[in-house]
Amino acid sequence: MRMTGAKILMECLIEQGVDTIFGYPGGTILNVYDELYNYDGRVRHILTAHEQGACHAADGYARSTGKVGVCFATSGPGATNLVTGIATAYMDSSPIVCITCNVGTSLLGKDSFQEVDITGVTMPITKCNYLVRSVDELADTVREAFAIARSGRPGPVLLDIPKNVTAEFAEYAPLPRSQHGTSGRLGKLMERSSQNFRAPEPDHRDIDRLVEMINESQKPLLICGGGVVRSRAHVEFESFANKIDAPVAITLMGAGGFRGRNKLTTGMIGMHGSQASNMAVDACDLLIAVGCRFSDRVALKPSSFARNAKIVQIDIDRSEINKNVETDHHIIGDARRVLELLNERVRQLDHSEWKKYVFSFKTETEYDAVEDRLTPGQILSSIARILPQDTIVSTDVGQHQMWAIQHFHFDYPGQLLTSGGFGTMGFGLGAAIGAKAAHPDKTVLHVTGDGGFRMNCNELCTEEYYKLPVITVLFNNGTLGMVRQWQTLIYNHHYSQTTLDRGPDFVKLAGAYGLNGWRVSNVEELEKALHGALESEKGSVIDCAIWMDEMVRPMVGGGDHITQFMID
Secondary structure, eight states: OEEEHHHHHHHHHHHTTOOEEEEOOOGGGHHHHHHHGGGTTTSEEEEOSSHHHHHHHHHHHHHHHSSOEEEEEOSTHHHHTTHHHHHHHHHTTOOEEEEEEESOGGGTTTTOTTOOOHHHHHGGGSSEEEEOOOGGGHHHHHHHHHHHHHSSSOOOEEEEEEHHHHHSEEEOOOOOGGGTTTSHHHHHHHHHTHHHHSOOOOOHHHHHHHHHHHHHOSSEEEEEOHHHHHTTOHHHHHHHHHHHTOOEEEOTTTTTSSOTTSTTEEEEOSTTOOHHHHHHHHHOSEEEEESOOOOTTTSSSGGGTTTTSEEEEEESOGGGTTTSSOOSEEEESOHHHHHHHHHHHOOOOOOHHHHHHHTTSOSSOOOOOOSSSBOHHHHHHHHHHHSOTTOEEEEOSSHHHHHHHHHSOOOSTTSEEOOOSSOOTTHHHHHHHHHHHHOTTSOEEEEEEHHHHHTTGGGHHHHHHTTOOOEEEEEEOSBOHHHHHHHHHTSTTOOTTOBOOOOOOHHHHHHHTTOEEEEEOSHHHHHHHHHHHHHOSSOEEEEEEBOTTOOOSSEEOTTSOTTOEEEO
16 A cells, blocks of 8 residues: 555554654654654654653663664754764663654755754664665665664664655555565565574584583672673573572673572672672682673773683673673673573582672672761662562662662662663653653652753653653752762862752752652651652652762772772
């Protein structure tokens, strides 16, 4: 049947199972929004306050569901406003498809009004991107974009469609997802570029070699990385850890890939890793990293990282092998499939003596009780006690992010939404909105700081309008806390441009958006506010006053050996 490009786009989104789109309209994408009007009840559109918020929301939707998130934006500034969100998704391997519309093909390259070469801009931060110049290519290009976004190592894909393509007509025939690899141009491309679409089958000889290494080891340590979360391999990973009886250190992106309450958990590893995790990686004789790329926040000093161990890296992306840390052995493949094969081969082991050593060190930071002010430990303990155990937690970036990840115990993939690789302040509220839209029956907590919240509080209007009762807990220390911590420890107390002695009043701001707002300064007030937020059908902002010089502990300086704690 003949359809306009705009209708073909919408039909292809239906094919892909898209039920929610986050976006912001403008001139060049109006044909698409006009067609979207006819899909009311089939596809939900959430209008955000800013395109960056739409991209973060699509990302939060993707991370919390494991499905592809989708956002719309218009040309020029609408498209470039997506860039930070796209880079955030790219660094953390989150599958999103960003659909922008550009000026008509006859106006491309002429510096037309609101024209930008968005495919050129985003080339380094997308898994793939497209400028669709012909309506006849649109359907297969949309299908290809989704296949690339979700397959192999997931990531963002951008689709830029000139306005005239959305208005022109072409033949469209529905094609179920199950047939996308067997039909026409798409099938040929998928066959030609299979590594982009299907994870390679692990080499069974590599699996057998690792089993031998495990049997020879007396002090094994596992690292649970983001690849475990992305492949939803948490069940297989936990079975593997229990069978080989190895302690498990967790990266920032690996939270939820291994239950924080499992007795083998040593806590986070790296710059703000626990004493147990960092001491274990220094003393182990075999380090098995699953879905971990050994970033500079984990392997702070690569030359001495796991210096007493044979290092094994398991990753779906061959380009990550030996990129940051030299390995002794590696396995290329999807984390779940590799773990399935390992679990078939490994036998039950006992490393009691090794565990006794590892767990002689702290797995969490202990905060002293303070009567006259709130501490991060008190805030997080109250939240953990009052909010449901399966609460989805999104964070912005800074001290509050580290405190939350250090002290919450995440039980499943997609429970933690945080910007790890790109470190994007302003990520948290958009991600929380995306997660709440996807999981209306779950409690969604947005943990933020007064610096990060200034960058995304405009999305409170989105939260209120669509009745998405996100609970925002604000660690308000009147400063850019993580930067101030570095200024204290490294820059001789030169507090240059980090003190936030200015508005807004966050409680009044919440009220202006029609949301609940509380300011709390002790545990009793905090717990009352948390109960009130849970019972309310509206979003809430809880402004927690904490000490300006509270620090994230432990901390290892960048480039230092992993056990060289600046503060413990």
